[in-house]
Amino acid sequence: xxxxxxxxxxxxxxxxxxxxxxxxxxxxxxxxxxxxxxxxxxxxxxxxxxxxxxxxxxxxxxxxxxxxxxxxxxxxxxxxxxxxxxxxxxxxxxxxxxxxxxxxxxxxxxxxxxxxxxxxxxxxxxxxxxxxxxxxxxxxxxxxxxxxxxxxxxxxxxxxxxxxxxxxxxxxxxxxxxxxxxxxxxxxxxxxxxxxxxxxxxxxxxxxxxxxxxxxxxxxxxxxxxxxxxxxxxxxxxxxxxxxxxxxxxxxxxxxxxxxxxxxxxxxxxxxxxxxxxxxxxxxxxxxxxxxxxxxxxxxxxxxxxxxxxxxxxxxxxxxxxxxxxxxxxxxxxxxxxxxxxxxxxxxxxxxxxxxxxxxxxxxxxxxxxxxxxxxxxxxxxxxxxxxxxxxxxxxxxxxxxxxxxxxxxxxxxxxxxxxxxxxxxxxxxxxxxxxxxxxxxxxxxxxxxxxxxxxxxxxxxxxxxxxxxxxxxxxxxxxxx
RNA sequence: GGCGGCAUCGCCAAGUGGUAAGGCAAAGGUCUGCAAAACCUUUAUUCCCCGGUUCGAAUCCGGGUGCCGCCUCCA
Numbered sequence: 001x002x003x004x005x006x007x008x009x010x011x012x013x014x015x016x017x018x019x020x021x022x023x024x025x026x027x028x029x030x031x032x033x034x035x036x037x038x039x040x041x042x043x044x045x046x047x048x049x050x051x052x053x054x055x056x057x058x059x060x061x062x063x064x065x066x067x068x069x070x071x072x073x074x075x076x077x078x079x080x081x082x083x084x085x086x087x088x089x090x091x092x093x094x095x096x097x098x099x100x101x102x103x104x105x106x107x108x109x110x111x112x113x114x115x116x117x118x119x120x121x122x123x124x125x126x127x128x129x130x131x132x133x134x135x136x137x138x139x140x141x142x143x144x145x146x147x148x149x150x151x152x153x154x155x156x157x158x159x160x161x162x163x164x165x166x167x168x169x170x171x172x173x174x175x176x177x178x179x180x181x182x183x184x185x186x187x188x189x190x191x192x193x194x195x196x197x198x199x200x201x202x203x204x205x206x207x208x209x210x211x212x213x214x215x216x217x218x219x220x221x222x223x224x225x226x227x228x229x230x231x232x233x234x235x236x237x238x239x240x241x242x243x244x245x246x247x248x249x250x251x252x253x254x255x256x257x258x259x260x261x262x263x264x265x266x267x268x269x270x271x272x273x274x275x276x277x278x279x280x281x282x283x284x285x286x287x288x289x290x291x292x293x294x295x296x297x298x299x300x301x302x303x304x305x306x307x308x309x310x311x312x313x314x315x316x317x318x319x320x321x322x323x324x325x326x327x328x329x330x331x332x333x334x335x336x337x338x339x340x341x342x343x344x345x346x347x348x349x350x351x352x353x354x355x356x357x358x359x360x361x362x363x364x365x366x367x368x369x370x371x372x373x374x375x376x377x378x379x380x381x382x383x384x385x386x387x388x389x390x391x392x393x394x395x396x397x398x399x400x401x402x403x404x405x406x407x408x409x410x411x412x413x414x415x416x417x418x419x420x421x422x423x424x425x426x427x428x429x430x431x432x433x434x435x436x437x438x439x440x441x442x443x444x445x446x447x448x449x450x451x452x453x454x455x456x457x458x459x460x461x462x463x464x465x466x467x468x469x470x471x472x473x474x475x476x477x478x479x480x481x482x
Numbered sequence: 483g484g485c486g487g488c489a490u491c492g493c494c495a496a497g498u499g500g501u502a503a504g505g506c507a508a509a510g511g512u513c514u515g516c517a518a519a520a521c522c523u524u525u526a527u528u529c530c531c532c533g534g535u536u537c538g539a540a541u542c543c544g545g546g547u548g549c550c551g552c553c554u555c556c557a
Contacts, residue, residue, distance in 0.1 A: 038557090228557080229555095300487090312505070316506070376505075389521095478519095
């Protein structure tokens with residue numbers, strides 16, 4: 001099977017072929033750390049973390065680089081507002097970022113480079129651009145010269161003429177071309193600054209990604225990811241800087257861009273004021289519900305946000321978890337393992353579904369990471385597994401072996417999506433709670449034997465208040481955290 | 483004005499030429515003391531509209547309508 005990815009550069013799906021066999025170099029634009037991330041920021045984190053997991057599942061060794069923009073106008077402005085040192089403020093939100101990422105089960109990148117610790121690399125690249133005639137200095141500022149790079153516009157599909165006509169920003173008169181952009185900004189009073197050949201100053205926004213991706217992944221690498229709004233100007237400018245600097249093209253072979261989160265069909269953004277921070281959302285829903293919700297739509301489609309969507313995601317995820325739990329109980333319940341194996345037809349039906357699931361899952365993910373389809377396959381497998389368990393009492397050795405395979409597949413495939421279905425060890429390992437629950441359940445069992453429904457229901461309702469659900473089964477009552 | 487995307491059941495959503503996945507919600511049934519969970523059954527002759535190509539289109543082409551995004555910091 002071959003992986004196909006939609007490449008923004010070509011505007012079509014292409015077969016993915018890495019530069020080096022068995023290895024993938026991947027760069028994803030990370031956040032500017034001046035505040036908590038919002039849900040819109042969370043989407044690329046989850047999407048590209050899933051891309052990474054699937055590449056690894058497919059056997060690739062992945063070098064995953066995600067930067068932090070820790071020097072920037074927004075950071076300086078925020079720092080001035082709250083009276084905090086900008087470098088310190090940025091560092092603080094880097095820490096907060098890692099907490100959010102962990103809640104979403106987003107693994108740390110191989111390397112998380114920061115602008116503030118790569119000044120030498122950035123300055124060296126600007127100098128090289130200057131030497132090659134792609135950059136010019138004006139009174140301490142350095143600009144990239146658009147006309148010096150003939151491919152400018154190839155990612156976003158604009159011609160240089162289009163852009164000149166469409167330029168609405170106030171044009172700095174000193175620039176040679178309206179669209180020339182800053183590589184280095186001369187220091188202003190009260191701003192953090194670094195020494196450079198052009199005097200004190202700080203880097204422009206785009207140069208960091210060119211310098212840092214080159215440092216860690218080389219002149220040319222496999223995948224560059226980010227949100228659709230970065231296509232222009234950010235990624236267009238990265239291409240100009242990197243390819244002008246090295247003379248090699250392409251900077252990245254595959255450009256992947258995720259769609260936006262919208263609220264009432266409008267883009268969620270800070271300027272519209274319609275954003276929700278991840279922290280706000282995590283007060284009502286767990287990180288894996290948010291992750292499940294984000295992956296339930298293809299990554300390039302827009303995704304509309306509201307609570308009802310997350311509630312639906314929560315219930316769907318719960319259904320998968322229940323299926324996984326019933327499976328675990330069957331595997332552990334010695335009483336059911338009576339040796340009366342199921343009819344072969346029943347077993348074959350489940351075995352077929354199991355085989356089909358593994359195959360179709362890869363096919364779905366190979367088709368430009370179709371996580372929505374991939375997740376639906378887990379539902380199909382869950383239904384078939386539940387039906388199998390529902391279809392009789394005893395389980396023979398062959399049945400158990402099959403169920404163990406199914407359980408393993410559930411965990412593996414859900415793991416590719418970054419979702420834990422099996423109860424985690426830490427959640428299961430609470431002997432005090434277990435002991436108390438055993439006691440309550442046995443008391444309730446005695447009440448039920450005496451048909452004392454009032455007492456039995458009081459215990460069940462009381463526990464429900466504490467978010468513990470009691471379910472009666474022919475094998476006795478069981479409980480779970482709601 | 484330039485460039486791009488989207489329109490599929492009440493809601494979400496997959497499906498790029500072969501006769502509409504999946505989830506949530508809803509209805510009926512099995513199980514249950516009642517529940518819960520699970521299972522079974524039902525719920526789009528139809529994919530924004532109008533033409534066209536084709537043996538055959540949600541899927542391709544043309545036109546229209548509506549919505550959204552980028553072109554300025556933004557994931």
